[in-house]
Amino acid sequence: MSFPALLERNVRKFGTRPAYREKEYGIWQSWTWSEAAEEIETFSLGLLALGVEEGEFVAIVGRNRPYFYWSMVAAQSVGAIPVPVYQDSAAEEMAYVMDHCGARFAVVEDQEQVDKIIEIQDSLTEFEHMIYIDPRGLRKYDHTKLHRFGEVQETGREKRSELISELEARKAKLTYDSTCVMLYTSGTTGKPKGVVLSNRNIIEASKSSSEFDNLRHTEEVLAYLPMAWVGDFIFSIGQAYWCGFCVNCPESPETMQTDLREIGPTYYFAPPRVFETQLTNVMIRMEDASRFKQALFHHFMEHARKVGPDILDKKPVSAWDKFWYRVGHLFVYGPLKDTLGFSRVRVGYTAGEAIGPEIFEFYRSLGINLKQLYGQTEASVFITLQPDGEVRSDTVGVAAPGVEIRIADSGEVFYRSPGTFEEYYKNPESTASTKDPEGWVATGDAGYFDEATGHLKIIDRAKDVGKMADGQLFAPKYVENKLKFFPNILEAVVFGNGREKCTAFINIDMSAVGNWAERNNIGYASYQELAGHPRVLETIREHVEEVNRSLADDPMLAHCQVHRFLVLHKELDADDGEMTRTRKVRRNIISEKFDDLLTALYDGSDEIFTTTEVTYEDGRKGSISATLKIMDAEVVPVETQKVAAE
Incomplete structure (x- = not known):
């Protein structure tokens, strides 16, 4: 069994039902399963005409659009392996993934992604062809190895009679053990790893989870999460193809909430x-x-x-x-x-x-x-x-x-x-x-x-769970999540492993705190200025102390109360290497990058001046400086039973 085989089944069972919708220029366009199958077949034939070989990797870069989901199934149809890449990846991040898998082909969205790959293509020893969807701004580019998505499909239509037998032969070779997709991990502690997933892996997981929640072909989902993330692949391809339900693609991140209301999904996932x-x-x-x-x-x-x-x-x-x-x-x-x-x-x-x-x-x-x-x-x-x-x-x-779980002694x-x-x-x-x-x-x-x-x-x-200086358990993520429950706090990073006390870096949420500032006639010109406002710092102190009171009721984690904190002068950012593309904190990198701030939290300083390098949206580097106020937070005294450190 494979996804091309499931596509053929869905054409037979749900041929006239909607398989994909996309909002473009404010209008929803729709494709039935039969129409989607035709789009996928013509693109598959076009890939054959371009010379895609079995076992090769095809990079997919862009926002959620039917064309990319078609591209992934088309790549599978010709025996190749799709590799979705985060669309907001910096050029060097994209270069690592594409060079590591040896992608010879890439399907991208627009001029921005084309430019990124052109910038790095000299370092990609095996890369040859790029296929784009949005032609705006690309008319004067060298099209020797650059192809418009529609033109590839047109070539596929023209050469159907000579290539269809090869396509059918390649689809027939696909088995349950054939590689379905390769997805790269977020890389919280090092370089991302390419996770190889077979048809068996994805289809069995999709089947059992769909049956668990009684998902049907009548479901509607909104595809807005990064396509390089395994969750989107399972929801928008795995379960969608197993159940035969419709995948809806919003027009843009800015219109996502409006599009969500218009679609009214029946099955929904969000972090x-x-x-x-x-x-x-x-x-x-x-x-x-x-x-x-x-x-x-x-x-x-x-x-x-x-x-x-x-x-x-x-x-x-x-x-x-x-x-x-x-x-x-x-x-x-x-x-x-x-x-x-x-x-x-x-x-x-x-x-x-x-x-x-x-x-x-x-x-x-x-x-x-x-x-x-x-x-x-x-x-x-x-x-x-x-x-x-x-x-x-x-x-x-x-x-x-179908899942077995065990807990190790550790x-x-x-x-x-x-x-x-x-x-x-x-x-x-x-x-x-x-x-x-x-x-x-x-x-x-x-x-x-x-x-x-x-x-x-x-x-x-497990790698973050440690011991305080007295041997008590240190679980920073548990404390960080409690802090992030407050709308005013966007991110928190807690420190304390091997130390006598816990401290924290905090990012404020600009939308929540900015609205509060406007209602209270407090002017500010930047994130940095608002983050350092005395009333904002006092509000964050109240939140930290409330978390401390909550922690005091938990015998296992009462000693993880936050004694001191500071509100960072910049938002933690994936472009600066401080977070992954899925917004997971890179704790070690943050502690190294802001070592001066961490030192100040523990040496009794009341404030510290710091300068930090930042990356702007256009890729340029710059720096910002600030004097940060270090805040003390009240902790609840608890009787702790000291445990000998292992």
Whole structure:
């Protein structure tokens, strides 16, 4: 079985149903499964005409568009392997991926991506042909090895009679063990690794997860997450082809919220930051609303928090509470879900980071079936899932169908499943250290099974879990996630491994804090100026102290309270190497880059002057300087039992 074979099945079963939609120039365009199959076939024939060989890698670079999803299945159809690349990658990041896999062909979106590859092509020893979709700005470029997507398809149509037998022969060779896709890890600790996933991996994971949540061909999804991320590949290709549902592509990131409302997806995935941002925007709008609307909102939301999750889980609720919940749905919950674009969501998922319990319960109280999953690229996403009626904010659920999980003595989580990756490309050492001969994969995460529920709890990245100077457990991610639950805090990086106390770097959220500043007539000219404002620093101090009080109630992590912090003068940025493209913090790089700030947090300084190199959007380098105020936070005294450091 393969995706070209699933495409043929979907043409037979769902030929006239929509397979793809894309909004362009404000108008939704639609392709049925039959029309999509024709687009894919003509592009496949065009790839054959260009000389694509079996086993070669085809780089895919751009935002979510039907053309790129067609390109991936077309590459598979000719026996090649698609390699999606993050579209916002810097040129050197793109060069590493394309050189590592030896891509001879690339399908890109527009002039920006063409220019990036032209800039690096001299370092790519095997690269030859580039195919682009948007022709704007490219008319005067040398088209010897540069081809428009439509022209490749036209060549495929013209040469169909001579190439169709070769195409069918190559598709016939595809098996369950053929390579389906190669996806690169985010590279939090080093160079990204190419994760080789077979048809078996992706299709089995898609099949079991679709059956778990009863996904059907009538679902609608919005494809807006990076195509180089395994989640998008599973949702927009794996599950879409297995179930036969429609994939909708927004016009741009700027119109995503509008497009989300217009589509009204029934199956939706977003990382916690998206849900946090949407809730922040809701609260900002409510702060600007009339007193009557504010009172109405808060009254009914209080009732929703009390009974909404129970109603969603079909647990007993009094008739009176149900009545008032229906009234709340009429005046608050329904209009709010329409505004968010969630009016039709039947199954929603979040993953990647822990989501704040308050945020998680807010959406569930509205009647949105939001759940958590735990997964990784090497697992074809799914390691755990949350069954309906067993959804909790503090766990990530039970083992997904077909997945086995065990916890090592060290606390690290291991799994094996049909979705387990084949290998890291050109990296047998990393493959051997991650996956043992019996197929058990080390996740790199520390966790345990909750005795009461049997659900898995993830504490932190195993490499980040350490010991304080007195031997107590240090789990920075747990503390960071608690800090990020506040709308004013965008990112947090906590330090304390091997030290007597914990400290933190914090980034403010410009949309939330900026709105507060405008409502309070506080002028500011930049992120740096707003981040250093005394009232902003006091607000962040209040948040840190609230987290400290919460941590004090947890015997395992009470000693991880944050004693001192500073608000950084710049936002952590993937372009500056401080985060991955999936917005995961590169802790070691940050501690090295801001070593002077970290030293000041521990040496008792009240402030520090610093200069930091930054990368502008056009790739130019520059620097910014600032004097940062170091803040002390009140901690709750706790009796700790010292543990001998191992």
